[in-house]
Amino acid sequence: MKIGSRLWVLMLVLVMVWSVGCQAVTDTGKEAGQPQEQAGESFPVTLTDGTDTEVTIESEPKAIVSLIPSMTETAYALDLGDKMVGVTTNDDYPEEVKELETVGDMTIDVEKVASLKPDLVLASTMNGEAINKLRDLGLTVLSYEPQNLEDVFQMIRDVGQATGSVEKAEEVVSGMEEEKKQAQEVAAAVKDDDRARVWMEVSPELHTSGKGTFMDELITLAGGENVATDHEGWDPVSSETVVQWNPDVILFTHGDEKAIQSRGGWKKVNALKEGRIEALEGNLVSRPGPRITQGLLHLAEVLYPEAYSDVVGQ
Template sequence: MKSLKQLKIMLAALLMVIFLAACGSDSATEDSATEPTTDSEHTEVVAPADEEEEGSEFPITITDAVGQEVTLEAEPERIVSLIPSVTETIFALDAGDAVVGRTDNDTYPEEVTEIESVGEMNFDVERVIALTPDLVLTHSSHAERYGEGLEQLRNAGIPVIVVEEADSIETVYETIEMIGLATGASEEAEVVVTDMQEKFAEVQEKASTIPEEDKALVWVEVAPAPDIYTTGQNTFFHEMLTIINAENAAGEHEGWPKFTEEQAVAYNPDVILITYGFYVDNAIEGIKERAAWQDVPAVVNDRIYDLNADEVVRPGPRLAEGVEQIAKAVYPEVFGE
């Protein structure tokens, strides 16, 4: 059991490194960030002239997030997804039957575990090729780290489309729409995006009734001590805190900055949200036991909440559920069932 637990912690630590890289935390400095970008800055779509007559989106040429022009002659029937949020999106678009490969990190929906894995984030190129995919999907942060493997796939004649890493909710929408185009599910993508927009608007409207004096100061931890990472401006997590009418304690920082316990405790937050309880045992108790945190309102009032990480840190359709989860934790009197 001990070795299994150690393996779980090591795997979670690796996922955290990849997650932070994807969110712009390459630097160890407190204010590390990346310039926000959107798919609209990178993506061009060229549809056939007779598309309306044929009633088909294919063939289609897409200029992806890394400037590659990718032509898909027909709707993909064998897709390999190298990013969990991309996989979730494909299934949300009712295109999951076409997925023949995924990574070890894919956990949702449950049926993805029955699909053959091509390894971890550093995927096995030969295993991908052996699946004979007609489309491989990933995002730009992954492409930066594992570009050599992706180039091998391109050289093998496999279309690879890189979507933009999502640093904002708007970019999440654009990514969903791009995946919809690539998989022949544009109409489904429009429905998913509209549903998300409506859910966000509903939460925001409800949160607008919260008086200014009751506005909560929230501290978020996406990685535990000693290297505590939180969320700052130009992230979709920061946007979700804004939507629920809460104040982000680290809101003056950019991206996903790193803090020490001593730096973080100075914010004296009303509420603490963590996302690492799935791999750190007794995570909430660990925060309560921090010596310097004993007088922090969130600790005194027992207002530390362990969120479902996948709903709040994976930039996909479930972010709409994530914002509701955050709202219920921060303002249970307003959003509680």
């Protein structure tokens, strides 16, 4: 693969905050759904984050910087928008983030972050060395990289504790759990013989979602069978391999349908024969934040529109 293509794929997956190649499940140091220290909104609050660091938030944060889009979306879902003072150039949701100061992209300007004087920095383990540098400067940093939906729920609860938004966090998680339940009900309404074999691609180089990725979990929860489930992480596969797998549905988060239809040898694939090529909004199915279950529900609708209509409605 050319260097430019490698960088393109890296930015695609990282910008969407996906766990590329990361197979280790985040250990938050407690059972999902259970607070670590305090059950209410009192401070100080002590949490163990995804870097296995014990982080103490001494008082309710008044200024927050986010280093990753999924964390930004989490903060806004918890009604913390008025406390946000900095985000990255990759942040695009909600619309208000475009008015905030930016502190870099996947490369964080540590000095810029410090200049904003945040009480709390929300990060991903993918921010790497920037996390240590910020902590060395005395800043309070909470960092997570959820590997599945349960991890996302716990991350949101933790951020709720860290910001004095415990009740709102429970409200958000409850809504997400309901969306997950609805998707599973759609899947349960489909006969085993009717389950769709799914090919998901996230780059022109045919990188797909193998075992241990968020998208693999979403496909399974929505009642689909991931044709690449025997692969690990995000390794690319050959065009010939996809044709051999012969998926019933092709899902993509890049490019367009015509490009897929024009590939040599693909006309024999069931998905092309049946016209089942569907675009997904990449941010909904890849960012491990509060909208991920919306992506799950949309996936269930795309795979099984009739069952979705019966269970969820129009």
